[in-house]
Amino acid sequence: MASSPWGLHRVVAPVGVLPQRAWRLDADPEPGVDEVVVAVEVLNLDAASFRQLREEHGSGAAVRAAVLGIVAERGKMQNPVTGSGGMLSGTVVAVGPESPLGLVVGDRVASLVSLSLTPLRITDGLVGWDGESEQVPCAGTAVLFGRSVVARLPGDLPVGVALSVLDVCGAPALTDRVVRAAGVGASVCVVGGGGKSGSLSLAAARAAGAGRVVAVVPTEGEAVAVRASGLAGEVVVVDARDPVAVAGAVGERVDVTVVCVDVAGCEHGAVLVTADGGTVVFFSMATSFSAAALGAEGLAADVRMLIGNGYVPGHAEFALSLYRGEAGVRGLFAARERQTAVS
Secondary structure (H helix, E strand, O other): OOOOOOOHHHEEEOOOOOOOOOOEEOOOOOOOOOOEEEEEEEEEEOHHHHHHHHHHHOOHHHHHHHHHHHHHHHOOOOOOOOOOOEEEEEEEEEEOOOOOOOOOOOOEEEEOOOHHHOOEEEOOOOOOOOOOOOEEEEEEEEEEOOOOOEEEOOOOOOHHHHHHHHHOOHHHHHHHHHHHHHOOOOOEEEEOOOOHHHHHHHHHHHHOOOOOEEEEEOOHHHHHHHHHHOOOOEEEEOOOOOHHHHHHHHOOOEEEEEEOOOOOOOHHHHHHOEEEEEEEEEOOOOOOHHHHHHHHHHOOOOOEEEEOOOOOOOHHHHHHHHHHHOHHHHHHHHHHHHHHHHO
């Protein structure tokens, strides 16, 4: 099979778009000359997509059927409502002779590109998944392109933990870059500070020299956990979808706001709490970028808004190092896992 490093040859319809924009991909597991084929072991659905699927379909069985239907129809896992997908882990089973990824058969890897652009086949009907968690045990195959980003799974962490960290590794890496650019002592607010990407972003902000660090969380239970983690100097409990309440709770505006939530409608609060000349980084796939841009215009807010695209050079190892080095991050990840297990 002839290959394009961006996967253009895998696009079935509409022809001429990149794989993420395509409605359907060819998921044939025969590799092109620069492709890698992975035997999939776990899919890690992104939080916004999983929330939407749960809210629309209700039961775990219905969610499982929905995911199977999407992959069968589209040749990839791309939620048609959120447009997002997630990531996967598995074992390399075939490597094209011109692959630039440096992988060999037998490597255990995690993809660091979205499932929304990754050709995917599911062969086990997801029989090992109850539809109740973001991590999906799975048998099947996936194809990585010449320009795909991938990481070998670390040997010192459980696979589920490594996947959880790697799934959001772009957030702390970009937070580090933006906070360092803002200067030592910059003030930072992380909306959704109790979640996976949020806790890592809090840790990254502190490591980058932030002064005031504020975490916005939705419940007192999360607030207790974040306070115990020591990752934020201030923790406020407020509905991030209420912009006036968010602004009132945070108080003095900050230099950098990082949005790490999986619900829609949090754009305007993030803009309101950011000082003129400051930066808002949106990592949530639930973000409406038109709402953010038009809302900022309507508020006469002179803020720079960045889309966290999930890729920063060195992002995987940076996130893993934060997890290994910050007991507060590990505690919040563990609390999140316990909460998921209970719910």
